[in-house]
Amino acid sequence: MNDLGFLKEVESATGENIGACYQCYRCTNGCPALPEMDAQPHQIIRYVILGEREKALTSKTIWSCLQCTTCSIRCPNDIDIARVIDTLRKISVKEGKATDLDTWKFDTFFLESVKKHGRLYEMETIMKYKLAKKDLFSDTKMGITMMAKGRMGLLPHNIKDKKGMKALFEKSQGE
Numbered sequence: 661m662n663d664l665g666f667l668k669e670v671e672s673a674t675g676e677n678i679g680a681c682y683q684c685y686r687c688t689n690g691c692p693a694l695p696e697m698d699a700q701p702h703q704i705i706r707y708v709i710l711g712e713r714e715k716a717l718t719s720k721t722i723w724s725c726l727q728c729t730t731c732s733i734r735c736p737n738d739i740d741i742a743r744v745i746d747t748l749r750k751i752s753v754k755e756g757k758a759t760d761l762d763t764w765k766f767d768t769f770f771l772e773s774v775k776k777h778g779r780l781y782e783m784e785t786i787m788k789y790k791l792a793k794k795d796l797f798s799d800t801k802m803g804i805t806m807m808a809k810g811r812m813g814l815l816p817h818n819i820k821d822k823k824g825m826k827a828l829f830e831k832s833q834g835e
Contacts, residue, residue, distance in 0.1 A: 662712060663713040670747060670748070683702055687741050688700040688731075693724050693728075698724075701731050705739070722745050723749065723758075725745045769785045769788045770785055775826060782812045783815075
C-alpha cells in the first residue's frame with residue numbers, strides 16, 4: 661500500500677524538492693555502484709514520489725550507494741539524491757527495516773573517528789568494525805600491505821581544532 665505522506669516526509673527531512681524529478685536517468689547513468697544495486701537510483705526516487713515506502717526502505721540500493729554524489733551532481737533539477745538516499749538509510753534503521761546493518765555500523769564508526777580526531781583514523785575505525793563483525797583476520801594481508809606503503813598508520817593524525825569539529829557534529833546532530 662502506498663504511503664501518500666512519504667514524499668512530504670522525505671522532502672521535509674532532506675530539504676530537497678524530490679517531486680521535481682522527471683526521471684531523466686542521469687543519476688542512474690553516472691552511478692559507479694549500479695552493479696551492486698537491486699533498484700537503480702532513479703527508481704528509488706520514483707519509489708519516494710509514489711509513496712512506495714517499503715520498497716524504498718528495504719532496498720539493497722540505499723546500502724550499496726557509495727555516497728560519492730555523482731548522482732546529485734548530474735541531476736538537472738539539483739536534487740541531492742545522495743542526501744535523499746542517506747535519509748532513507750536513517751529512516752530504514754529507525755523503523756527496523758535496514759537490510760544491511762554492516763554498512764550502517766561502518767558509517768557510524770567512520771563518523772565517530774572524524775568527530776574524535778578531525779579526520780579518519782583508519783586503524784581505530786577498522787578495528788572497531790572488525791570487532792563488531794567478529795572477523796579480525798580476514799583482511800590482515802591487505803592491512804599490512806597498506807601500512808608498509810604508508811597508506812595507514814598505527815597512530816592517529818589529529819587536527820588542531822578538534823573542539824571545532826565536535827561543535828560541527830553537535831550542530832548537525834538532528835540531521
